Amino acid sequence: MNNYTLHRIRKEFLDFFEEKDHMIKESFSLVPKSDKSLLLIIAGMAPLKPYFLGKVKPPRDRMSTCQKCVRTDDIENVGKTDRHGTFFEMLGNFSFGDYFKEEAIEWSWEFMVQRLNISKDKLWVSVYVEDEEAYEIWNRKIGVSKDRIVKLGKEDNFWELEVGPCGPSSEIYIDRGEEYSCGDEKCKPGCECDRYVEVWNLVFSQYDKDINGNYNPLPNPNIDTGMGLERITAVLNNANNIFEIEPISLIINEIEKIANIKYGDNKETDVSIRVITDHIRAMTFLISDGVLPGNEGRGYVLRRLIRRASRHGKLLGLKNKFLYELADIVIDNWKEFYNELQDKKIQIKKIIKTEEEKFEETIDQGIEILNSYIDEMKSNDENTLKGKRAFKLYDTYGFPLDLTKEILEDEGFYVDEKGFNTEMEFQRNRARNARNSDDIEAWDSKDNLDLEYNFKTEFQGYNNLSYQSKVLAIIKDNKLIEKLNENEEGYLILNNTPFYGESGGQIGDTGILENEYFKGLVYDTKRKNGNFIHLVTVKSGSIKLEDEIKASVDKLRRNDIARNHSATHILHKSLKIILGEHVNQAGSLVTDERLRFDFTHYESLTEEQLTEIEQLVNKQIFDSLKVKVMEKSMEEAKDMGAIALFDEKYDNKVRVVKMGDYSMELCGGTHVDNISQIGMFKIISESGVASGVRRIEAITGRRVYDMFVKMEKQINDVTFILKTNKNGIVEKTKATIEEIKSLEKEIETLKSKIADSKIEDLLDEVYNLDGINIITKRIDGLDINGLRQLGDKLKERLDNVIIVLATKKDDKVNLIAMATKDSVKLGIHCGNIIREVAKVTGGGGGGRPNMAQAGGKDSSKIEEALSIVEDLVKEQINK
Template sequence: MNNYSLHKIREEYLNFFKEKNHLVRESFSLVPKNDKSLLLINAGMAPLKPYFIGTLEPPNKRMSTCQKCVRTGDIENVGKTDRHGTFFEMLGNFSFGDYFKTEAIDWAWEFMTEVLKISKDKLWVSVYLDDDDAYKIWNEKIGVSKDRIVRLGKEDNFWEMEVGPCGPCSEIYIDRGEKYSCGDEDCKPGCECDRYVEVWNLVFSQYDKDEKGNYNPLPNPNIDTGMGLERITAVLNDANNIFEIEPIITIINEVEKTANVKYGEDKKTDVSIRVITDHIRAMTFLVCDGVIPSNEGRGYVLRRVIRRASRHGKLLGIKGNFLNRLVDSVIDNWKEFYNELDDMKGQIKKIIKIEEEKFEETIDQGIEILKSYINEMKSNNETTLKGEKAFKLYDTYGFPLDLTKEILEDEDLKVDEEQFNKEMESQRNRARSARSSDGIEAWDANKSLDLDVGIKTEFEGYDKLSSQSKVLAIIKESQSIEKLSENEEGYIILDNTPFYGESGGQIGDKGTIENKYFTGSVYDTKRNNDRFLHLVKVNSGEIRVGDQVNALVDKSIRSDIARNHSATHLLHKALKEVIGEHVNQAGSLVTEDRLRFDFTHFEALTKEQVNEIEKVVNKQIFDSLQVEVLETSIDEAKQMGATALFDEKYGEKVRLVKIGDYSMELCGGTHINNVSQIGMFKIIGESGIASGVRRIEAVTGRKLYNMINEMENEINSIATILKTNKDNFIEKAKSTINEVKTLEKEIDMLKSKLANSKIDDLLKEVYKVDGINIITKKIDGMDIDGLRQLGDKLKDKTDNIVVVLGTEKDNKVNFIATATQDAVKEGIHCGNIIREVAKTTGGGGGGRPNMAQAGGKDPAKIQEALNKVKELVKEQLNK
């Protein structure tokens, strides 16, 4: 056998199929495009599914790839076994209605025996038990003897996922020799031992499995093959496992150096080394493909991988953050084939470092608490951690459940997951209840209404702002009624409307509905499936079901909303340009006053980035890009490269909003005709709203114009106060601040002199309690800073002293207490003294044994409060 390295096998494989007229394509992203059935790409054929089922035309009927894949279903076994990994590369050759079983089998045999030089005597094959065609090809055409062809059942030799292309398959096995055998005389492919290793799966895709489990024949049978790159490399090099091959072994070497341990000397240590080695590849490629750590979806997969690796680093004794440094080893060894790794290096390391730092803040505390739970369980002979405790770790300390489970498993313990889930649901219910009590969840326009199914609204608002309409229904307090009278409010459903119903982040239109017997103001418009509900307050007359009305949208408000909506599209594109392609929309709000855009990103934007985003958006506005709205199919829109929220439900026809050659998004909202109508764009806020999600708020058009006017008025007012003009007010403000600082220094000096002048008089008032010197005094007109200075000076003048001072200034009560170290050693605690003193005046406070301060509310009781000090000191000394 040729003991090729991993990179060499990849190169040989792709070149081989290129010579067989296959289009060799670079790996697709780990993030599925337009496929809701997958969280992450987990097989070589997954990105090609549309070509297999015929929804998209393939660029070539023959293709070959080396596809990046991530699977986390067996993540707990990673590092413990020789074969499990979260990240791997899958070699594959594919036919979309071109060649079928004969060519697929023939070329697979040719590659194995002539390119990799694997002895034919070492090769075995399996076929699906009913697949006589494949059996004949292997036996009669290729020449594999019957005793080396094994028929296996559906579990082993029928490839399928939950839905999608599937069919019988044939697998190629390599016999690794008797030293890996279980010893059974009947040992052959299908046995659980490590002698026969399956390296290549040839799937003959003849069916498309639907969601009901039906196997529908494909119009043209396809070929889908998969060979794990790491596994075939390990077999060719006779390595013990997928971790001990080039270049993966170089990562192990880096982990050894970082942890100062030796691989191969301790089984438990080896598990941690392999976990880190596997996970560092997974996290590097995931971040490179735009995944951001979060608490759900693929972001949670990444977070879990990073945190597992970080924890295993701690088990190896690694102090502090280390994962971002190991990223270099991955990039250096894979960048030749995946050059995007090098391009994204800085960002990859930054995201991983930030996530590891976040975990660092919680893991130590969480582990200590979990250890205490474990000790308690063992002392009580318990084997299951209560779900409430696991939930407290999660909810209070950010400690993930899977990490709790993993640590417990190391101790042969488990967690009550059912109770944990109940606690989680209770928390959700409390949150929902809180929202409801706050009035946030009022009547929901999206809930089912008891109306005739024929009551629907036709929306005409893209092209016009007024319409002649008929009242189909009236809703008040969730009930269908016949009329609304003067000063009453309710929802009116029309047969057609120019009013846009709230959806896609854009608020509903406002305006009026009227006829000669009635006038009503529309305060909001919502959607209920195919119905538009207009929230109307009747100003005069009454409106009845069946009435004909004029529906008039407020043009100025609609225009302001449209400006902000088009600006949102420009902002989305600008964020991708300035911050990176990993940015994706996570929510939005478009009103007449402002726009709000939530997006995936791992850290706060810098001032420079915010300025650059503004600059990019305004450039498009000043370039007067035309806004074009097209109606097309969802598949055509995707082929054109449109940005969309592909988790959203889209109909057969979609609206594609195209802004020049700059932006192209699927959108059902209303827009302006040319972005120059936006006027100008200004970001007024940038903040974080969740882990991995940031928010930008911005204004445009008239709102921005009004804001500029308000700012100018404020500047003029400030200039007037500073007795200067607006052109000079900044310099005047600076000089005024400097003057204030000079005066504050003079005041501090006067305070110090004032304190010094009182020291001698106060020292004459010292009295003793059980050997402790005490001074208590009310000082009029002094602030808390002056009081502290005076207390410190008194303390410096006398040994073994407690000083408690009170003051009233500007109708505010303040106390300080200070004590020398020798007094503290005797049992004095200023924090406890000041707390009780302040209570007398209706206040509170506390502090350290040698220094504390407090506030109060009743100046008349200052002296009464100070009189308590003597008894408080006595109590402390007696203790």
């Protein structure tokens, strides 16, 4: 079966298993959902783990997918061989307690022989050495001769993790012919040569391995199979590797075209071509699934791929950005099956281009510095780059450690990775300390609360802002005490509280605790080790253990906080709509004054985008969306489509906050009942806080009103000053600015005339010293620009001249020194002269040999300062 394209084989496979009553599921995202054990999806079964583990009921007991995958374990070898790659597609069929070995084996054989038309004579299989059941099915049921069934050990034919579902596997091999053989007459599957290529792995999950290493039979065994789409396509087309099959070869064709080289002509350029060809697919698919370049996690994987490909482009002589245009080949040729590529085409290309630009700004300088390090190591007969130097390349010039290692390896050198990691940890500690310094001051008290007590507080604050409570604990100086007296400060823990404890980015409540004998002000509320802790100052009376009190939250402040918190949810959804689905929350702060929302995005927002976002948020407010809060299990919440933060920890029971049909997120914070209660939303700033992370700060409700009142007062003040009305303020301002510009031009003209009037007087004061003409003069009233203009005109009239002028303006001394080219050739250096002159007036400055300026403090010393010019000139020309 020659000329089978990658796309055709994918379709044949999925169609085949659909006929076998399998549910055909689209590829899951490369970003794992609710699986922190994986950075990226690396196998077809990875997104289906909850079904295999029995944690979630699958939509069907039979499923089949073509799953996109990314593996970076061997990224250093990508390009150096024609076998290694990062991105690939994995074909698979799965059974969750339905069919087992017999059907899985029978259908795999049917697909290979009848659908792909592969000759039976080319097929071999392997089984686990102890799996007689699979052996018998292959031999007796399918009819594969015993000499074509190879029994292999655990290392080759048994799939398992430390604990959990596991089992034997069976692999299907294609014999490529004797020309690929190692020459051993006993050569067969399991040999390291290239003759037998494993194309399909059938895993029979029939055991549950416990912590003691026991293999317990599963009541409902599973089937998990995987066949690399690129590999089977290459084998069926008699291609030597995946780079020779369509449409991957189309990427190579385009690189040949733009780099004006031929693949296969040169080993070194072939490496670079393969790197770019592989990496462009990986980066395009990663971005389409919402990954952004960054310095950690999957963001770092993406950045590493882009920068590695960009560097290899430079090795091919490509000076300009090219990867973002090369992405078109991937998008155009894979979009039919992965429509997200087309949907996010603009975003994909823009992110790649932005990252290319960032890298381009520093790579040349970084490579130059690294080359200097290499030269130094060679001269010192060293072979290891110091960790500090590797970290400087990373921190200052954006060089990933892997790129530094790769360049050094080409020269036979190494990196002190331990030293690099030490520097990285230093940086993390500095960042951590900086973050800690931003903590709320109220909790940086001398008490330094280190709470190890565990009291049960029931939070009643979602539906109540006032509640009858009992004092469970009083803490002062990190000790449990019996009582707090008037004017004392301490921490109170109650059995019930309406006070929200700071968490999830929302600050803690404030308010009042009181009974007929006591009144205390709550300045802040936090959660620590599961406790709600109230920082209280006793204003009157005293409070003791077991006292009954009324706890009342500051309602006005809580409502302001709720407005801002609800606004962050609407903002999050609006950002996704305007900027793209790659936007995800990266942090937040919700106070009564404002909200701060950090989100993943690759570039600063334009004024137009900010306006769109602001308008979209306000539209939801004006549409009066109802807010519905539900308690659900985590799985129910996911099924509903609620947004969860990837790095956030959630209990089995979660709160789902739904705002109309617009937004639905998991959130434990407090919210308005209807979005209209937010009143209005106004963005006040947008900025970058880290690589790939932007920040929006905004205000709502009363704060927006306060801002409008303040702005109106400022407008009224301006209209009064400009002597106009509000409707004419813009035109009046424009006219005033034009008038100021006109007056400034007139002033400059007058200054020029003043300078001209002084030229003749100054020419009369020129004196000559050993061939050098010298002019020194104090001219008050001129600014530094006026002195410069005067000096330029004097230079036009004289040869071999050094001019030093001074002025006093607004109680400041300005000094300038200027010299013609011929006087500079004689040894004059204006920068050195003006520095010494300025010192006399208590100032400083410097500059070039032909031009320098300085400032001073003591205007009474100007004449004394100018008097030393002659001696300075003598020193310079007599050296």
